[in-house]
Amino acid sequence: MSRNAPTSTHMPQRHLRAVFALLLTAAAAPAGEVQQVPTDQALAILGQKVADPDGKDIGRLVDVLVGDQGLPQAAVIDFGGFMGVGNRKIAVEWSALHFAPSDAKHPITLDLTQDQIKAAPEYKDVTKPAPVVVTPETPR
Amino acid sequence: MPPNGTSQTRSQRALDLLNFFVADVQTGFGPFVAVYLTMHKWTQVQIGFALTLSTIVALISQLPAGALVDAAPNKRRAAGGALIGVIVAALLMAFWPSDLPVLVAQALHAFSSCVLTPAIAAISLHLVGHAALGERLGRNASFAAIGNGLAAAAMGVTGTYVSSQSVFLLTAALCVPALLALLAIGRGPHARQQTTTQLFDWPGLRRLFTNRQLLAFGVCVLLFHMSNAAMLPLLGATVTMRTGTFANLIIAACIMVPQAVVALCSPWVGRSAASRGRRPVLLLGWAALPLRGLLLAVLPGAWLPVAAQAISGVSGAVFGVMLPLISADITRGTSHFNLCMGALGLAVSLGAGISTTLGGWIADTAGVQAAFAVLALVGVLATLALWLVMPETTPDPPRTDWQARQPPPAGSE
Numbered sequence: 001m002s003r004n005a006p007t008s009t010h011m012p013q014r015h016l017r018a019v020f021a022l023l024l025t026a027a028a029a030p031a032g033e034v035q036q037v038p039t040d041q042a043l044a045i046l047g048q049k050v051a052d053p054d055g056k057d058i059g060r061l062v063d064v065l066v067g068d069q070g071l072p073q074a075a076v077i078d079f080g081g082f083m084g085v086g087n088r089k090i091a092v093e094w095s096a097l098h099f100a101p102s103d104a105k106h107p108i109t110l111d112l113t114q115d116q117i118k119a120a121p122e123y124k125d126v127t128k129p130a131p132v133v134v135t136p137e138t139p140r
Numbered sequence: 141m142p143p144n145g146t147s148q149t150r151s152q153r154a155l156d157l158l159n160f161f162v163a164d165v166q167t168g169f170g171p172f173v174a175v176y177l178t179m180h181k182w183t184q185v186q187i188g189f190a191l192t193l194s195t196i197v198a199l200i201s202q203l204p205a206g207a208l209v210d211a212a213p214n215k216r217r218a219a220g221g222a223l224i225g226v227i228v229a230a231l232l233m234a235f236w237p238s239d240l241p242v243l244v245a246q247a248l249h250a251f252s253s254c255v256l257t258p259a260i261a262a263i264s265l266h267l268v269g270h271a272a273l274g275e276r277l278g279r280n281a282s283f284a285a286i287g288n289g290l291a292a293a294a295m296g297v298t299g300t301y302v303s304s305q306s307v308f309l310l311t312a313a314l315c316v317p318a319l320l321a322l323l324a325i326g327r328g329p330h331a332r333q334q335t336t337t338q339l340f341d342w343p344g345l346r347r348l349f350t351n352r353q354l355l356a357f358g359v360c361v362l363l364f365h366m367s368n369a370a371m372l373p374l375l376g377a378t379v380t381m382r383t384g385t386f387a388n389l390i391i392a393a394c395i396m397v398p399q400a401v402v403a404l405c406s407p408w409v410g411r412s413a414a415s416r417g418r419r420p421v422l423l424l425g426w427a428a429l430p431l432r433g434l435l436l437a438v439l440p441g442a443w444l445p446v447a448a449q450a451i452s453g454v455s456g457a458v459f460g461v462m463l464p465l466i467s468a469d470i471t472r473g474t475s476h477f478n479l480c481m482g483a484l485g486l487a488v489s490l491g492a493g494i495s496t497t498l499g500g501w502i503a504d505t506a507g508v509q510a511a512f513a514v515l516a517l518v519g520v521l522a523t524l525a526l527w528l529v530m531p532e533t534t535p536d537p538p539r540t541d542w543q544a545r546q547p548p549p550a551g552s553e
Binding site: 122 | 174385
């Protein structure tokens with residue numbers, strides 16, 4: 001089950017545009033050049049802990065849903081459970097996440113509490129529309 | 141009973157400890173593996189593959205592992221080898237959580253478990269003989285449940301507050317006292333009657349696999365796990381859905397409360413199976429399944445289901461004691477006790493596999509209440525099957541007076 005598979009295969013012109021953009025970027029940067037990105041500037045997020053606004057760990061980021069522009073739409077968070085029993089995967093709106101690569105303790109914060117996401121339908125089937133939890137009207 | 145009472149007492153104590161520690165070392169290799177691999181940046185596809193591999197290895201190892209233990213002249217050595225396998229698997233998981241090592245660890249652990257379970261039952265049989273086996277298996281299940289519950293608590297705490305790696309380090313470390321306990325058990329006085337030197341004894345195998353009692357019990361065991369296996373994971377997901385903040389505490393209770401019930405009930409189950417016969421005890425354990433399924437389907441909130449989950453302790457105690465006991469009944473006088481346990485282990489794995497698939501599918505399409513209701517219905521079928529096809533297997537002739545008057549095995553105060 002590849003969770004990052006694009007779901008909109010009926011829009012080839014957009015894909016072409018994306019491929020073209022990629023080619024342009026590739027042409028702009030000389031091949032083989034390496035840039036060192038410090039760990040406090042870019043964060044490896046897969047498997048990373050996610051905290052609620054109070055700083056309490058609520059789960060781990062296990063996947064990212066990306067749109068056709070390459071922009072993240074939603075994050076899949078595995079939360080709850082004890083020793084692996086009762087864990088659920090929930091998709092949350094990307095903009096509800098805040099990243100602090102330099103903060104070793106809480107690198108990812110979710111603008112939703114456990115109680116706000118607890119009843120959300122589980123994100124299970126990559127071939128179906130993802131049930132994404134969105135932030136309430138007035139964000140904190 | 142052998143005249144040498146103190147060495148028997150010592151061996152029984154050592155077997156208690158073996159059961160306690162072996163249950164401990166199984167805890168970390170459960171659903172926690174998925175959490176652990178997630179932390180090590182494994183993708184969901186990779187994790188699914190590792191877990192499937194472990195399931196398949198467990199499925200195909202049951203019969204060969206049982207035959208292997210039957211063929212091993214020394215069952216304690218077989219159990220020791222399996223424990224060393226668990227140590228290697230746990231260390232691989234702790235220190236080298238990348239593709240190949242984890243797959244090797246999963247396969248190694250699955251195979252070792254298939255050896256350990258029948259080997260411990262065989263060691264128990266060698267130690268006390270058929271007449272006192274019910275009582276002994278009650279003690280086994282009781283100590284295993286205490287080990288299981290405490291290990292879940294300890295690993296839950298260290299996994300959360302120390303590091304996820306510590307769960308597997310603790311697993312490897314707990315194998316050491318298990319090995320020491322194994323060494324202290326010594327050769328059982330009833331060992332000779334159960335040892336075979338033949339790996340392939342075709343007429344014996346044909347007799348075993350056409351044994352009506354085994355076929356009947358196999359079906360009952362399959363249906364039992366078809367009803368049982370999906371209940372806890374579904375309940376866990378439901379609890380997480382109903383209570384955000386305290387979900388992990390409630391799920392921990394759902395795991396540990398039934399173990400306490402198993403620890404309390406098992407000695408009684410073992411004694412009752414010996415004094416009242418197997419059928420009434422089996423019926424009690426099987427009938428507890430539909431009751432639990434029904435309660436889980438209707439009880440609201442998050443804390444009430446914990447009470448329903450406690451009922452699973454009754455089923456768990458009956459199952460844990462009766463599976464080896466019935467295997468010993470069926471294979472009495474033959475040398476296929478462990479193979480018989482392997483065959484029933486296969487029924488357990490198949491039933492559990494169907495259960496989680498079926499339960500998950502119904503929960504997705506019709507809701508979790510419907511899933512519990514269907515699992516309860518399967519439990520009704522399992523109980524009916526047991527009632528209709530499962531014969532009493534208490535060996536003929538039934539316990540005579542001199543057996544009934546025998547003092548309980550030394551050391552079981």
